[in-house]
Amino acid sequence: MPPGDTALPLEARDAPSFAELFAGLPIAILVIDPAGRVASANGECEVLLNLSERAMRMMPLDSVLKSPPNAGDGRAVSAFDIDIGTDRTGRLRVDYYDTAIADRPGWRAIALHPSGDSRRVGQSAERGGARAAIGAAAMLAHEIKNPLSGIRGAAQLLAGEGAGEELTSLITTEVDRIAALIDKMQDFTDRRPLTTEPANIYPLLDHARRVAQTGFARHVSIEESFDPSLPPVLIDRDALLQILINLLKNAAEALDDVKAPRILISTAYRHGLAVDAGPGQPRRRLPIELCIADNGPGAPADIADHLFNPFVSGKPEGQGLGLALVEKLVRDMGGVVQYAREGAPEMTVFRILLARGE
Numbered sequence: 001m002p003p004g005d006t007a008l009p010l011e012a013r014d015a016p017s018f019a020e021l022f023a024g025l026p027i028a029i030l031v032i033d034p035a036g037r038v039a040s041a042n043g044e045c046e047v048l049l050n051l052s053e054r055a056m057r058m059m060p061l062d063s064v065l066k067s068p069p070n071a072g073d074g075r076a077v078s079a080f081d082i083d084i085g086t087d088r089t090g091r092l093r094v095d096y097y098d099t100a101i102a103d104r105p106g107w108r109a110i111a112l113h114p115s116g117d118s119r120r121v122g123q124s125a126e127r128g129g130a131r132a133a134i135g136a137a138a139m140l141a142h143e144i145k146n147p148l149s150g151i152r153g154a155a156q157l158l159a160g161e162g163a164g165e166e167l168t169s170l171i172t173t174e175v176d177r178i179a180a181l182i183d184k185m186q187d188f189t190d191r192r193p194l195t196t197e198p199a200n201i202y203p204l205l206d207h208a209r210r211v212a213q214t215g216f217a218r219h220v221s222i223e224e225s226f227d228p229s230l231p232p233v234l235i236d237r238d239a240l241l242q243i244l245i246n247l248l249k250n251a252a253e254a255l256d257d258v259k260a261p262r263i264l265i266s267t268a269y270r271h272g273l274a275v276d277a278g279p280g281q282p283r284r285r286l287p288i289e290l291c292i293a294d295n296g297p298g299a300p301a302d303i304a305d306h307l308f309n310p311f312v313s314g315k316p317e318g319q320g321l322g323l324a325l326v327e328k329l330v331r332d333m334g335g336v337v338q339y340a341r342e343g344a345p346e347m348t349v350f351r352i353l354l355a356r357g358e
Helices: 018-024 043-049 128-160 165-189 202-214 237-254 322-332
Strands: 028-032 038-041 077-083 093-100 108-114 197-199 221-225 233-235 262-269 288-294 336-342 347-354
Touching: 028 043, 038 043, 043 108, 128 165, 202 221, 202 237, 202 262, 233 237, 233 347, 237 262, 237 288, 237 322, 237 347, 322 336, 322 347
Parallel strands: 221 262
Antiparallel strands: 028 038, 028 108, 077 093, 093 108, 197 233, 262 288, 288 347, 336 347
16 A cells, blocks of 8 residues: 555545546546547447457447547537447447546547437347346246136135135136136247247238237228238248237227227338348348338337336336337247338327338
8 A cells, every 4th residue: 555545544545546437427427548448448338339348448449339419529429329330239229428527638529328228139138138038037927827827726615615706716816817827828938939930920810800800909990901912921930820819908008088090000111121130140131021010109209218117117007018019020030020110190000110021
């Protein structure tokens, strides 16, 4: 310990160093030297860019991310909701803050904050909160289902002995309701790969429409706008049918208070449409577009960017697993699902992009 340090209060002697503070900052920070190269990056930045500080150090900044115009000209630059992704990192939308470091000519600090849903297409959803949600769902499904079967069996025995049929019926009904929720959670945690093959999706669309029209969407006008020349699509039939019924049921429930409820099912072929598939991978061609649209009010603004996250729901009684399962199944088929408010008059649109079955 250098002379004089013993005179410092204990709190000061135990204070974290600058390097420790920098590493522990909850905001992604890059330090850029006068030559435009990365000098330092903290832990949050490593996670955001999916690159280690060691890998980034001394790399030109434009090899790590795409800077907005005028960045690095000596003036502070702020840009919001921009895509800074490169081939190395994939698509990544952030709020970007670039400022000079005082008394260090040419040196800059860049702060990055993820904006909206910054998860890259093709990146596993099993990161962060999604991974924790999947783990929690799997644990609950395993731990709760066994005692539920015991409770149900006990209620049936009581009913057989004439002990309060009304109460035992209530017990079995509620147990069945909880078991159905657990089944949904198990669907969400199923990690077995789907078996995809080229298929004509129109019989599946017709089947899903008839299921909706004769059941949960009896009160809704369901219209179709199909591309008659649509080629075979790379799908898992059971998964796509589950996706369609989930989205149609979601749409029908959103139309409960609409005077002239309407659902539109449409297909189209989008020539040349491709999306980023992640670092080091070629762009993925997804020319098949399938949309489920409704003239309901849409999702509340505060959750619109998080609709496909587990346990997020705009319905008071919703569990927030339906759209998370839709996103998982579409992703498992190599596709993308998006939410938007489009058209005039405005409609809620769930757009599924899938690969062509070659």
